[in-house]
Amino acid sequence: MKGKKIKAIILIIIITASLLFLFYNLSFQNDTRELRAVVKKVDDSEISGSGVQKFGRQIVRVEIKEGKYKGKIINASNHLIGNLGWDYRFNEGDEILVAISETENNEIRAAVALDVYRQGWILILIALFIILLILYARYIGLKALFSFIGSIFVIWKILIPGLLKGLDPLIFTSFVLLILSALILFSIAGFTKKGFASFFGTSSSLLITIALTIFFGNKLALDGMSSPYVGEMMAAGYFNLNIREIFYAAVVIGASGAAMDIAMDMATTIKELKEQRPDMEMKDLIKSGFNVGSDVIGTMTTTLLLAYAGGYLTLIMAFMTRTATLRRIFNLRIIVSEILRTLVGSIGLIIVAPITTIFAAWLYSKKFKLEKNKD
Template identity: 25%
Template sequence: MLLATIVGLFVLWPSADALPDRMPYFGEGAGSLHATSEGVPDEATALVPARLDDGTAVQVAVPPEAMGEIGDGDRMRVFDIPEAAGFGSTYVFVDFAREIPLALLALAFVGVVVAVARWRGVAAIVGLVGAFAAIGAFTLPALLAGEPALPVALVSASVVMCIVLYLAHGFSTRTTTALLGTLIGLLLTAGIAWLATSSSRIMGTSAEESQILFTQTSADLSDVFLCGLVLAGMGVLNDVTITQASAVWELRAVAPGASRGELFARAMRIGRDHIASTVYTIAFAYVGAALPLLMVMWMTDAPVDVQLTTGEVVEEVVRTLVGSIGLVLAIPVTTGIAALVVPGASAAPEDAPLEAPARA
């Protein structure tokens, strides 16, 4: 497994020549600054008085969608665009400056995780940072360079899961069992995702960012969508596989005399409860992400079959269903592996086996 991942990284690592040119963020002569508003925008001129961080008093041009949002004392990110002088000022509102609240939220997240999970929480956060570094260093450049989506997704998932699982849970047979179950689940998810994407003829062009990729790169957008399906399944699969592996080990600890079949049956009872709750989690997560789309659908007087088969909706439906199928299949796979590799039953007479599992 590790060897296959290393070979995949070597084969799929994109060359610098294959990557598209970076898109400039600022226009020629433009720059980004921070300013603090000193009032509210004037409805007649669409300008708001503000002061730059160096103390310079300026007028900032505000777009219509932000007119009612800016208040006195708000921190703003503005662009200094000489060509915008015709709008009353060269300083143009781009967005609110969010660095401080986001930094405080991130610190709160780290503090809560470390306070509750202690050193294991620290390891999990380090693993998360490492995972995002791997995605930024390999996955995104590989997709932009036009490398095939499924191999990129599977190699990325293998690297990320190795980092996250071993850092958070330590090097052990239990962790390796969860890793193997996760990777098998991702393989199954990848196959189902490929079939679903092909049969549904998903083009991956519904989002605004996809249109930018379509015009600026040679990336196959349906491949990008397919890779996203696999990567989206990592977190939930990791959750259920580590739970199932831990369940088998804990059941062995309380009933050393139980047979492997008994361990599997009892752990699957735990897994069925986990399936029910996690499927809800996946569905509601996508509902929350797609809430504006659902509101537009509710407002639109169109037949249900038309609404449910548009590109935007189908993408969300396929994400939910593929992720849920991969999750459900990973639970018995991981439980079976764990029941096979967990230490054998003890022969001590005082060790009683588990009760026979009740029928679900």
């Protein structure tokens, strides 16, 4: 038993190290134009502005810490535009990321200070996530890790490029979400009754969520322009994008993750009930599933509210400082957009539980099998 634990720990270490090494090399090592550096001296003489908003250029003298310029000390420019979300003023000793431009003779032409170097701590956080996931969930944790990495790949390499190319946001996003749902649910549950029940519930909830988003989004006259960083996309030249439908797609994406969670919970509940009580009929399975589902939904809807409230906490605080009336708040586009996001997501959760419960109860009441081994 002790030997098995040691082997399991070694396996976790190997898997974690391999994933981090692959992530680091694929993402960062091939780009020699952006290098890690340490700030040796700062010059704020060209910065102006009042209060917290500053404009101008901060000159930072940095020592390059990697690549072919390792050890070289150069000046880098840090441009401040008065946007607190983008600007960062560096101090001596900061470890930062510097963008290098070269001459034809492979010498440094200019350097721009981008931001604080955070990559090392991100890798530590990723390692902690992987270790805890595998330690607790073991084989299921490995499958969850596979679906997690696969989801990142699909979003980064398929969904985002497709949206930027101008593909229909709702149709394309729905297609991608169906692929993601299949990837996540079947990798965890396998091609079993539980897997098919959770996928059916998630897909049904997705379709209903899309319909609700379109209907109420149009009735509330939401155009998506209050979404973060829309201005930056426009400034980059993406005028052909349908911002309204991209906002609708974002609402649907936000709701789909929680719907998958509920669908898997309900399918697992029906599976466990049937295994413990093989004599239970379909109506009894549905009744027990509904009892469990009501408790799950009761907490999950609040969880969804807290998740969205946490993401827009500073926005809520800003309106509180202005002593805005409730009538004004409930008619502001940016606030109504988040109300739509929260309520549509919650409705999707409420719908997915009974749909999955009924379908799973029907599947487990039948004699056919969807896999070689008993589910």
